Amino acid sequence: MTEKTETTAPATERQNKTDDANAIHRRAIAIDMHADTPQRLLDERVDLAQRLPDGHFDSLRAREGGLDAQFFSIWVEPQLFGGGGATAMKRADEQIVAVRALAERHPEIWQLATTAADIRRIASADKLAALTGLEGGYAIDEKIENVERYYKLGVRYMSPAWSESLSWAGSSGDEVGKTRGLNDFGRAVVREMNRLGMMVDVSHVSDKTFWDIINTSTRPVIATHSGCRAIANVPRNLTDEMIQAIARTGGVVNVIFYPEHLEPGWSEKKKIVDTEIADEVQRASEAEKGDAAHKKLARDRVRREEFAKRLPPVAVSRLVDHIDHIVKLVGVDHVGIGSDFDGVQSTLSDLADVSQLPNLTRELLRRGYSESDIDKILGGNMLRVMEANEGLNH
Numbered sequence: 001m002t003e004k005t006e007t008t009a010p011a012t013e014r015q016n017k018t019d020d021a022n023a024i025h026r027r028a029i030a031i032d033m034h035a036d037t038p039q040r041l042l043d044e045r046v047d048l049a050q051r052l053p054d055g056h057f058d059s060l061r062a063r064e065g066g067l068d069a070q071f072f073s074i075w076v077e078p079q080l081f082g083g084g085g086a087t088a089m090k091r092a093d094e095q096i097v098a099v100r101a102l103a104e105r106h107p108e109i110w111q112l113a114t115t116a117a118d119i120r121r122i123a124s125a126d127k128l129a130a131l132t133g134l135e136g137g138y139a140i141d142e143k144i145e146n147v148e149r150y151y152k153l154g155v156r157y158m159s160p161a162w163s164e165s166l167s168w169a170g171s172s173g174d175e176v177g178k179t180r181g182l183n184d185f186g187r188a189v190v191r192e193m194n195r196l197g198m199m200v201d202v203s204h205v206s207d208k209t210f211w212d213i214i215n216t217s218t219r220p221v222i223a224t225h226s227g228c229r230a231i232a233n234v235p236r237n238l239t240d241e242m243i244q245a246i247a248r249t250g251g252v253v254n255v256i257f258y259p260e261h262l263e264p265g266w267s268e269k270k271k272i273v274d275t276e277i278a279d280e281v282q283r284a285s286e287a288e289k290g291d292a293a294h295k296k297l298a299r300d301r302v303r304r305e306e307f308a309k310r311l312p313p314v315a316v317s318r319l320v321d322h323i324d325h326i327v328k329l330v331g332v333d334h335v336g337i338g339s340d341f342d343g344v345q346s347t348l349s350d351l352a353d354v355s356q357l358p359n360l361t362r363e364l365l366r367r368g369y370s371e372s373d374i375d376k377i378l379g380g381n382m383l384r385v386m387e388a389n390e391g392l393n394h
């Protein structure tokens with residue numbers, strides 16, 4: 001062996017290690033279950049084919065991050081668009097149209113998908129799959145036939161409630177949700193979703209609604225963007241009993257990337273900062289001359305800047321603590337990822353946008369997860385749940 005070979009060997013080894021994480025990440029089908037980008041498409045008219053200077057998501061960064069499929073959240077904020085009725089439906093429909101336009105305008109990058117088979121096909125063609133889920137059932141306007149209407153528009157999951165309870169489903173985000181579960185109509189909605197093959201999402205629902213969903217659904221249940229209450233004790237997160245119940249349905253907990261739901265104590269600190277900056281946030285809102293959606297953007301801008309200055313940074317290793325917890329509790333077949341990108345005012349320091357997704361794979365490898373485990377976590381588990389909801393493996 002020449003001296004030259006000896007001195008270059010360690011460098012080559014290091015190179016191979018990096019290649020391993022990157023290669024494993026690229027080979028996997030990565031599916032993010034939740035991003036709020038459709039509101040940006042509507043309210044800010046952003047073009048995802050460009051590299052955007054702000055936010056957490058665009059096509060270029062998604063490609064850099066090795067993403068294969070994105071579930072876009074169709075979110076109707078009840079305070080701005082109503083908890084039902086024509087305005088709520090219009091807001092949902094416009095977001096769906098905006099996601100469809102991605103594939104129409106940029107077919108070289110995006111293709112619409114509704115099934116696991118679509119995702120596999122689109123990923124193997126090296127394109128990005130765009131899917132949709134309803135965050136909150138406000139847009140179904142308390143009409144059972146609207147579940148099928150949204151299914152036909154391509155929507156493949158729905159969480160009954162977002163942060164405000166409905167008459168038929170309690171939320172984890174308000175007082176009334178503390179005692180409200182699903183009523184008869186709510187249970188009929190879940191059965192209709194099961195019949196159609198629309199996944200039921202428990203992120204945001206009240207504890208009571210959670211258990212009513214578990215006791216009603218005949219298909220695997222998912223949480224699209226939640227964490228573990230055992231680590232970060234916030235109402236939005238899942239208890240160990242809930243995680244076990246989801247696993248018993250064959251479902252998946254997709255872990256959120258938002259520090260508030262991952263880092264113990266962060267939520268309490270954030271509440272203090274929110275109180276301290278309340279006047280400044282209000283002033284920004286009043287100074288914004290646009291419509292209600294633009295006033296919200298102005299408020300969020302101030303919160304984002306102040307959170308970055310005043311709240312402690314949280315790293316991807318904390319996200320993997322939640323994944324570890326779920327794996328120890330119910331095994332590697334019941335965990336996935338749901339970033340909540342473009343829906344939060346703070347991100348992990350080393351997973352600050354979709355381009356940094358490989359850092360998650362690097363940390364999983366560092367903790368000893370195998371390639372087949374990582375495949376399952378990044379998207380394989382969700383492909384299985386989609387197929388089960390499609391009725392393919394019943």
Ligand SMILES: [Zn+2]
Nearest residue numbers: 135204225343
């Ligand atoms: Zn959410």
